[in-house]
Amino acid sequence: xxxxxxxxxxxxxxxxxxxxxxxxxxxxxxxxxxxxxxxxxxxxxxxxxxxxxxxxxxxxxxxxxxxxxxxxxxxxxxxxxxxxxxxxxxxxxxxxxxxxxxxxxxxxxxxxxxxxxxxxxxxxxxxxxx
Numbered sequence: 001x002x003x004x005x006x007x008x009x010x011x012x013x014x015x016x017x018x019x020x021x022x023x024x025x026x027x028x029x030x031x032x033x034x035x036x037x038x039x040x041x042x043x044x045x046x047x048x049x050x051x052x053x054x055x056x057x058x059x060x061x062x063x064x065x066x067x068x069x070x071x072x073x074x075x076x077x078x079x080x081x082x083x084x085x086x087x088x089x090x091x092x093x094x095x096x097x098x099x100x101x102x103x104x105x106x107x108x109x110x111x112x113x114x115x116x117x118x119x120x121x122x123x124x125x126x127x128x129x130x
Contacts, residue, residue, distance in 0.1 A: 003026050004023065004026070004095075004096050004097065004098065005026070006021070006095060007020070007023070008021045009127075010127070015085055017083060017086065019080055020094055020096075021078055021080055022034075022079040023077065023078055030102075031098045031100070031102070032053045032054075032099070034051060035048070035097060035114075036049050036070060036097075037095045038126075039095070039123075040093070045114065049070035050108050052108040053105075055072055056105075057108070059108065059109040064083075064090075067083065079096055087128060088130050093123040094123055100117060
């Protein structure tokens with residue numbers, strides 16, 4: 001299991017946009033589910049969005065539906081998270097992760113597979129001011 005590298009975070013005002021990137025080129029194992037997670041000082045890590053089988057299915061946490069879009073560019077070994085209409089509640093460290101196990105679409109969507117991920121990247125900080 002290789003290291004994933006997140007980038008693209010920053011500080012924006014409420015209503016702004018950011019696009020996060022996750023370089024998965026160092027991840028050599030096969031997987032059919034990957035996604036974005038976030039954690040701030042007040043909450044446990046939560047799933048934000050996942051992509052199943054390179055785009056066959058995409059699933060989102062209720063809190064980000066309609067504002068965030070997850071995508072994957074296999075040619076570039078990169079996963080993205082486009083975040084629009086950001087709010088202060090989106091402030092967190094964002095991490096990408098790849099499921100170490102092959103999952104069905106429902107298993108991918110549930111995002112509980114993050115508990116089986118033992119190696120996480122450094123994350124990228126997103127700060128949204130009001």
